Amino acid sequence: MKPVFLIGAGNVGWHLGQAFHRAGIPIGGIWSRNPDRSAALATLLDSRPLASPMALSGKEGLALIAVPDRAIAELLTAIPWQDIYGLTLAHTSGGTPMDVFPEGQSGVGVFYPLQTLTQGFPTDFSQVPVLISARDPDRVSILAAYASLITARVVPISDEDRPLLHLAAVFLNNFVHHIGIQSNQILATRQLDRTLLLPLLRETMHKMETTDPALLQTGPARRGDLTTILTHLGLLKDQPRLAALYRLLSSSINPELPI
Numbered sequence: 001m002k003p004v005f006l007i008g009a010g011n012v013g014w015h016l017g018q019a020f021h022r023a024g025i026p027i028g029g030i031w032s033r034n035p036d037r038s039a040a041l042a043t044l045l046d047s048r049p050l051a052s053p054m055a056l057s058g059k060e061g062l063a064l065i066a067v068p069d070r071a072i073a074e075l076l077t078a079i080p081w082q083d084i085y086g087l088t089l090a091h092t093s094g095g096t097p098m099d100v101f102p103e104g105q106s107g108v109g110v111f112y113p114l115q116t117l118t119q120g121f122p123t124d125f126s127q128v129p130v131l132i133s134a135r136d137p138d139r140v141s142i143l144a145a146y147a148s149l150i151t152a153r154v155v156p157i158s159d160e161d162r163p164l165l166h167l168a169a170v171f172l173n174n175f176v177h178h179i180g181i182q183s184n185q186i187l188a189t190r191q192l193d194r195t196l197l198l199p200l201l202r203e204t205m206h207k208m209e210t211t212d213p214a215l216l217q218t219g220p221a222r223r224g225d226l227t228t229i230l231t232h233l234g235l236l237k238d239q240p241r242l243a244a245l246y247r248l249l250s251s252s253i254n255p256e257l258p259i
């Protein structure tokens with residue numbers, strides 16, 4: 001298999017680089033706007049830093065663009081399009097459409113790992129779904145061949161469906177994280193032990209894996225227990241933003257609530 005090149009050395013570059021490195025695929029080079037980061041990742045992956053995206057010129061294999069979504073379009077202006085015929089070039093974003101790539105370029109696609117990835121927190125990549133798309137069916141096959149080296153779950157996906165999966169993932173991961181932060185801050189107001197809530201957290205996640213969460217909802221909003229809801233809002237009287245979030249979520253659970 002030809003090498004993988006990484007454009008971006010953040011969370012996703014770190015994880016995908018390690019997954020391919022472990023699978024025995026050479027990492028041909030790494031570019032990052034911060035040269036210290038590309039140098040550090042290159043050392044970890046027996047690779048070398050690239051001076052600029054222009055260094056992809058004449059290369060063969062797979063180049064993964066793992067920079068923040070807002071930076072992808074600008075970064076693509078630095079790609080040596082006239083000289084990358086041997087490369088398949090893919091971004092790793094769930095929320096960025098294929099048409100971010102210049103019109104007429106056929107060697108492009110998306111290689112989106114549907115997982116929350118944080119540098120320094122190892123993940124079992126073999127269980128991470130990789131959602132792939134490309135303009136050219138041959139490139140779908142190439143992306144699938146690379147993805148299947150690092151995961152058991154390779155899923156071709158349309159440009160219409162990918163942002164919906166990304167949106168669902170934002171609710172399930174980013175918003176749940178945010179709720180976890182609120183929960184911790186409430187406990188911290190009186191130094192309460194957060195490990196008391198860990199069995200609840202585990203049970204919530206465990207049951208949601210196998211059962212429609214619509215069948216699992218409990219709590220004061222679901223029961224229409226206005227007395228408890230007003231007690232909670234009283235506890236949040238000095239935190240108007242959190243009280244507003246509590247109201248919004250409770251009303252979303254039970255639109256009949258007079259709050």
Ligand SMILES: NC(=O)c1ccc[n+]([C@@H]2O[C@H](COP(=O)([O-])OP(=O)(O)OC[C@H]3O[C@@H](n4cnc5c(N)ncnc54)[C@H](OP(=O)(O)O)[C@@H]3O)[C@@H](O)[C@H]2O)c1
Pocket residue numbers: 008009010011012013032033034037065066067068069071075092093094095112113114115116117118
């Ligand atoms: N993290 C996740 O959980 C996850 C999961 C799936 C897909 N994705 C997607 O993967 C992509 C990368 O995400 P990430 O979490 O790896 O991002 P990240 O850690 O914030 O940054 C990735 C890299 O992009 C560089 N960068 C930042 N702004 C840039 C700019 N304006 N121009 C050029 N390079 C820039 C960073 O350089 P510096 O070191 O200088 O900041 C870093 O090397 C995004 O499209 C994201 O949607 C992320």
